[in-house]
Amino acid sequence: MSEEGRRCLAVQDALQAAGLFESSPAWRVSPVPFPLTADEVSFFEDLGPRLWSFSKALNRLYLESVKGRQPFWVHQYLDQGKPQALLDYARMKRFREAVPSVIRPDVIPTEAGMTITELDSVPGGIGITGSLSAAYAALGDTLVGGAGGMIDGFAGLFGSGEDAGCVAIVVSDEAEDYRAEMDWVACRLRQKGLDAWCVHPRDLRFTEEQPSLTPTLVASTPSGERPVSHVYRFFELFDLDNIPKSELLMYTAKKGGVSVTPPYKPWMEEKLAFALLHHPMLEKFWSDELGPDVFAHLRQVMPKTWIVDPRPLPPSAIIPDLTLDGKAVSDWRQLAQATQKQRQCVLKPSGFSELAWGSRGVVVGHDIPQSVWAAKLDHALDAFSSTPYVFQAFHKGRQFEMTYWDERAGQPASMEGRARLSPYYFVSGDEVTLGGILATVCPKDKKVLHGMRDAIMAPCALRAG
Structure with a gap:
């Protein structure tokens, strides 16, 4: 077998051992990571802090709009179609400064440069990117973010060791397709010393038996019942009515019994934020909040x-x-x-x-x-x-040629495609860490670039030489 074939099968074996699929991956496996130039890596390293500034500014814009200090139509657009009870909860003083701690933009490399099509505050792919990074690192590749960057970044959201308390990654039925990868994440967090578990919402209960009367969230895990300190919310806010015990979790967070990230802020999960960035009536706000240079850069990369x-x-x-x-x-x-x-x-x-x-x-x-x-x-x-x-x-992605393992032919094959690059940024305090970048290369005739069986998925690495 060729070296390319050996590497592809080694990656497949590692992913199967990680429990991410039963027999064969739901995408095409490349023998090598997706290569980035030094300038492209620098772009992604600089992008994280800029998007963090954008997230904080967007939150401030919304809250100031509610108070009448910015145009009223800003919060009206962002509130459109949302239940008033959710908005009232999200606007509580306790959560005022809370913004998502994981930021994942979808970036399309075009002939004119990088274009961000949208931001995802509840992103899938954390476990996929982490496991792929570990698999390629075991083959000797040096990856953006490193072999364990995804897990290190995720762990940093909650503190370290026993002091962090129990972390519950709560995955809903709507997000069931991502449960295996979040199980993998929780397992790797435990290996780092965090008491972390991937649970279903029905595995949660709460008690007010503590002397302080502060409600305690309890998760049922394979290791027994655990009092939860932190929740990673892996479910969408539109689905709240279908999520068992969602009111329980929101009540416990409201009373300070648990921290939740991403926060229950629907205005932080709207694609129309890009329209607000480009709106001429808000130009002074964005320039003042972001600084002229960051504002100009984001207007260039956000279509x-x-x-x-x-x-x-x-x-x-x-x-x-x-x-x-x-x-x-x-x-x-x-x-x-x-x-x-x-x-x-x-x-x-x-x-x-x-x-x-x-x-x-x-x-x-x-x-x-x-x-x-x-x-x-x-x-x-x-x-x-x-x-x-x-x-x-619409910004058309430029073409790339990549090799992948052809399952039917039992040998490497070549494919021309267009790429979506998804960097994962983890925020602890005001420190923004790039944990890794997942490349999804789709056949060149596809207009919408996303994970699919015909796509090649691989972590990114600095191009040799």
Whole structure:
């Protein structure tokens, strides 16, 4: 067997031993990591602190909008379709400064540079990236973030050793596909000395039997019942009504009995945040909060995005910076008749919907017939009151050629594709750590880049030489 084949099978064996699949992986395995240049690695190292600043600024923008210090329509957009009870809970003083501790942007390398298509505050792939990093490191590869960077970064969210208390990674039925990888994460955390377990919401209960009357969250684990200090929320907020004991967990957090990350803040999980970054009326806020250099950089790497708002504008008003064939647009319905060339765009739910994750609701404008495009646009306009959509400029990824193990042929094969690079940033205090970068290389004819059976998935490494 060739060296490439040996390496591919070694990676497969490591992933199977990790319990991430039963017989064969749900993606194509490469013999080598995805290579990045030194400048590209520097880009990702610098990006984390900038996105952390953006997250804190977005949280502040929302809260100041609620108080009337920033335009009221900011929080109205972000609150659209959310239950008032959840908003009231999320706005509590106790949680004011809380923002997600794990940040994962989806980055597309294009011919013009890197483009961030969206941010994910409840990202999958932590265990996949960690296990892949360990597997390639065992073969002698030096990876971005290192062999254990994903686990070290995740562990850093909760302190160290026994002082951290028990960490419960709570995975819902909706996120069942990710349970195996989060089990792997919990196992590796225990090996580092953390009392960490991956549990289902129904495995939780709480008690107020302590002398302080502060409620204690208790998790049922294979090692017995454990009082929980920290919860990593691996479920979506739109699914709260379907999650057993969700009120119990929220109550315990409200009373200070447990810390929860990501926090219950739906405004931090909306794709329309990109539209706010580009909105001309908010330019001074962003420049003051981020600093002119970071603001300029994020506006360059985050594509222009608009909120698909069906409300009529006055005759003298236009949608800022949105044009069709060089002419200003004042009504979204003007785009219904756009030609394929004019539809170089993406239409997708902003958040708080089962369609807003896993690329389920993404529509690529130039990839569908005009009649279908018009119907999709109408649907987005009609959904505004419950599930706002965003309209985003499409940026075509540049092509790469990678080798993978062909299961059917039993030998290495080559594939041309386009890549999505997903760096994982872990935040402890104000320190932002890059734990690793997962590359997902999809066949070149695919417009939406995400994990699929035909995709090659590999961690990233600095290109040799």
